[in-house]
Amino acid sequence: MLTIKDLCASVEDKEIIRQLSLEVKPGEIHAIMGPNGAGKSTLGNVLSGRPGYEATSGTIDFKGLDLLDMDPEIRAREGLFLAFQYPVEIPGVSNMELLKAAVDARRSHTGQPELSAIDFMKMAREASKAVDLDQSFLKRGVNEGFSGGEKKRNEIMQMMLMEPSLCILDETDSGLDIDALQVVARGVNAMRSPDRSFIVVTHYQRLLDFIVPDYVHVLANGRIVKSGDKSLALELEAKGYSWLEDEVA
Amino acid sequence: MSEQVEQLIRKEYAAGFHTDIESETLPPGLNEDVIRFISAKKNEPEWMLEWRLKAYKIWLTMEEPEWAHVHYPEIDFQSISYFSAPKSYEDRPKSLDEVDPDLIETYNKLGIPLHEQEMLAGVAVDAVFDSVSVVTTYRAKLEEAGVIFCPISEAVHRFPDLVKKYLGSVVPQRDNYYSALNCAVFSDGSFVYIPKGVRCPMELSTYFRINEMNTGQFERTLIIADEGSHVSYLEGCTAPQRDENQLHAAVVELIALDNAEIKYSTVQNWYPGDENGKGGIYNFVTKRGICHTRAKISWTQVETGSAVTWKYPSCILKGDHSIGEFYSVALTNNHQQADTGTKMIHLGKNTKSTIISKGISAGKSQNAYRGLVRMGSSAAGARNYTQCDSLLIGDRCGAHTFPYIESAHPSAIVEHEATTSKVSDDQMFLCQQRGLDPEKAVSMIVNGFCREVFKQLPMEFAVEAGKLLEVSLEGSVG
Ligand SMILES: Nc1ncnc2c1ncn2[C@@H]1O[C@H](COP(=O)(O)OP(=O)(O)OP(=O)(O)O)[C@@H](O)[C@H]1O
Numbered sequence: 116m117l118t119i120k121d122l123c124a125s126v127e128d129k130e131i132i133r134q135l136s137l138e139v140k141p142g143e144i145h146a147i148m149g150p151n152g153a154g155k156s157t158l159g160n161v162l163s164g165r166p167g168y169e170a171t172s173g174t175i176d177f178k179g180l181d182l183l184d185m186d187p188e189i190r191a192r193e194g195l196f197l198a199f200q201y202p203v204e205i206p207g208v209s210n211m212e213l214l215k216a217a218v219d220a221r222r223s224h225t226g227q228p229e230l231s232a233i234d235f236m237k238m239a240r241e242a243s244k245a246v247d248l249d250q251s252f253l254k255r256g257v258n259e260g261f262s263g264g265e266k267k268r269n270e271i272m273q274m275m276l277m278e279p280s281l282c283i284l285d286e287t288d289s290g291l292d293i294d295a296l297q298v299v300a301r302g303v304n305a306m307r308s309p310d311r312s313f314i315v316v317t318h319y320q321r322l323l324d325f326i327v328p329d330y331v332h333v334l335a336n337g338r339i340v341k342s343g344d345k346s347l348a349l350e351l352e353a354k355g356y357s358w359l360e361d362e363v364a
Numbered sequence: 365m366s367e368q369v370e371q372l373i374r375k376e377y378a379a380g381f382h383t384d385i386e387s388e389t390l391p392p393g394l395n396e397d398v399i400r401f402i403s404a405k406k407n408e409p410e411w412m413l414e415w416r417l418k419a420y421k422i423w424l425t426m427e428e429p430e431w432a433h434v435h436y437p438e439i440d441f442q443s444i445s446y447f448s449a450p451k452s453y454e455d456r457p458k459s460l461d462e463v464d465p466d467l468i469e470t471y472n473k474l475g476i477p478l479h480e481q482e483m484l485a486g487v488a489v490d491a492v493f494d495s496v497s498v499v500t501t502y503r504a505k506l507e508e509a510g511v512i513f514c515p516i517s518e519a520v521h522r523f524p525d526l527v528k529k530y531l532g533s534v535v536p537q538r539d540n541y542y543s544a545l546n547c548a549v550f551s552d553g554s555f556v557y558i559p560k561g562v563r564c565p566m567e568l569s570t571y572f573r574i575n576e577m578n579t580g581q582f583e584r585t586l587i588i589a590d591e592g593s594h595v596s597y598l599e600g601c602t603a604p605q606r607d608e609n610q611l612h613a614a615v616v617e618l619i620a621l622d623n624a625e626i627k628y629s630t631v632q633n634w635y636p637g638d639e640n641g642k643g644g645i646y647n648f649v650t651k652r653g654i655c656h657t658r659a660k661i662s663w664t665q666v667e668t669g670s671a672v673t674w675k676y677p678s679c680i681l682k683g684d685h686s687i688g689e690f691y692s693v694a695l696t697n698n699h700q701q702a703d704t705g706t707k708m709i710h711l712g713k714n715t716k717s718t719i720i721s722k723g724i725s726a727g728k729s730q731n732a733y734r735g736l737v738r739m740g741s742s743a744a745g746a747r748n749y750t751q752c753d754s755l756l757i758g759d760r761c762g763a764h765t766f767p768y769i770e771s772a773h774p775s776a777i778v779e780h781e782a783t784t785s786k787v788s789d790d791q792m793f794l795c796q797q798r799g800l801d802p803e804k805a806v807s808m809i810v811n812g813f814c815r816e817v818f819k820q821l822p823m824e825f826a827v828e829a830g831k832l833l834e835v836s837l838e839g840s841v842g
Pocket residue numbers: 126127131149150151152153154155156157158167
């Protein structure tokens with residue numbers, strides 16, 4: 116699915132990601148944890164092609180394609196999805212409108228027929244129900260006046276409709292109440308499939324009780340400093356990150 | 365050829381003019397004889413000619429206004445030709461193959477059907493297409509309702525009393541430099557009269573004036589809604605209109621008598637010039653309506669064209685409880701300049717006005733909102749709400765807001781809100797991350813920004829307006 120080799124990336128000439136390698140196979144869930152400012156969001160931005168985030172060396176292979184060679188919208192159409200840490204508002208553009216355009220773009224890119232307005236509407240209603248958002252959210256402006264938790268659930272709804280092959284969730288659990296956390300986890304688990312992979316960025320082991328990862332990685336200072344299974348998250352919860360920094364040093 | 369015209373030609377020749385009457389075009393220049401020529405060509409009654417001449421004399425004493433936030437080379441009014449008949453059948457392109465391919469491409473992007481493309485591009489079509497029968501049924505229906513919708517040149521002959529009474533009653537001859545010029549030399553335009561208590565059975569659209577499409581550069585429109593009547597009027601079309609005349613100075617007058625309602629929607633898409641700002645039309649328009657007791661006038665405009673736009677559709681709220689509205693989207697790209705807005709003049713008690721203005725600037729364009737809200741000394745309980753939002757795309761363009769508020773009544777309330785925002789990188793990236801290319805992303809964000817105004821447009825027009833923005837924004841990103 117995704118193979119990152121010796122990736123270095125910088126923002127405004129400042130190197131943030133340093134020699135990072137990671138392999139994500141189809142169907143796997145990888146959790147990425149690590150201290151604030153470690154470069155977790157930066158990694159998501161580089162993967163999704165956000166302007167200003169420049170890969171200076173290394174390679175990224177996504178489903179056999181050279182990811183770094185693709186425009187951000189093409190990456191999205193190929194099935195790379197980023198659920199934002201801070202979803203932005205687009206006043207006046209309805210959720211529905213954005214989603215229909217998004218789904219149309221993805222489907223036409225992959226050679227699927229365009230969905231009729233009625234079929235799309237049906238899908239969208241189901242998705243909003245799955246994340247426990249009232250249908251009125253479909254008509255509202257994108258994230259316009261949404262609460263923090265509503266914005267996060269809206270991201271998951273978009274993810275469900277886009278049917279991506281690789282989902283990157285950047286702190287989707289931050290700011291969620293306990294019920295919403297379960298809603299999000301249920302959404303993700305329902306989407307699990309042998310040909311879909313997830314990278315879940317989180318600060319809290321709690322999320323990983325609901326979304327059980329195959330691997331847990333610790334990102335510090337732009338590098339993966341430790342990888343392990345689910346138990347690593349528990350260990351981090353107990354001990355924090357400083358022991359790792361000592362270990363690396 | 366009338367005696368009068370022949371006389372005139374001789375006179376012109378004597379004056380050093382070289383006029384070939386068969387060519388139906390006057391050499392450049394403006395003087396009384398030119399006005400007599402235009403009037404004679406239209407076979408106008410004496411009173412109409414007198415009216416034009418009076419306007420001309422006023423115009424001579426006036427100066428071109430310079431207060432607007434627009435810059436353009438000085439216009440030499442003597443270098444303009446003030447009369448040219450529509451192109452003859454033989455001179456027109458024989459098929460779309462002979463038309464500028466860029467224009468055709470734009471038509472296709474806007475989804476305009478072939479036969480309409482031919483009409484818009486001025487193709488000499490042999491088989492008179494479907495729409496003629498459409499026009500016929502359209503006219504029949506209007507007639508049945510007693511609605512008059514005809515060229516103003518025709519109204520001068522058929523309804524002289526109405527024209528005499530109302531022409532110049534809202535925009536007087538001396539109102540401003542361009543309107544005075546229009547009064548003197550106006551070419552043609554629409555005349556509408558809705559009888560008392562009649563709800564016009566369909567939207568009136570200039571589009572259906574097919575034969576009168578070519579109204580020239582000095583268009584004149586007069587709409588009278590008699591007591592308790594209702595009409596919705598659509599002007600323009602989304603297809604880009606090209607014209608050899610660089611200067612356009614139209615005048616539109618609306619009269620809403622007691623309890624009447626006029627909704628006037630415009631989509632203006634004159635040729636804006638190329639990416640470097642070459643060519644393009646100067647559009648200096650005077651639009652104004654008067655509302656009598658409990659009457660309502662609503663202006664909605666989508667302005668995307670022209671190199672320079674100077675336009676302030678206004679309402680005089682004369683009658684008590686009357687309502688004025690102005691909803692505007694003005695988009696400028698490349699080197700376009702727009703100075704547009706409205707005037708709400710509150711005279712009657714409890715009059716109400718709403719102004720929603722959305723300005724979008726891209727490229728190196730300049731976009732200004734200029735609005736006046738005046739609460740007269742008799743406007744007890746009058747209210748205005750103004751919301752004026754600007755959206756910038758890129759960092760080489762400009763947005764400017766010039767609100768003028770004059771209140772002479774202590775109980776009048778004026779509210780003004782203004783915002784300026786940018787299409788942010790974060791918004792763009794969100795759209796791209798959802799698979800939209802940058803151009804689609806910008807047009808979606810801009811459409812969202814204009815939503816409140818588009819809601820006011822008749823349904824089909826709103827859809828077209830959305831597409832129009834998309835086409836007009838091309839090249840503004842990346
Ligand atoms: N656009 C930017 N401009 C300047 N610096 C940036 C930018 N984006 C990221 N950085 C810097 O890169 C470093 C990594 O930031 P990043 O957002 O990737 O951290 P993170 O691991 O996601 O942290 P958190 O857990 O707080 O979300 C930080 O020092 C941050 O200030």
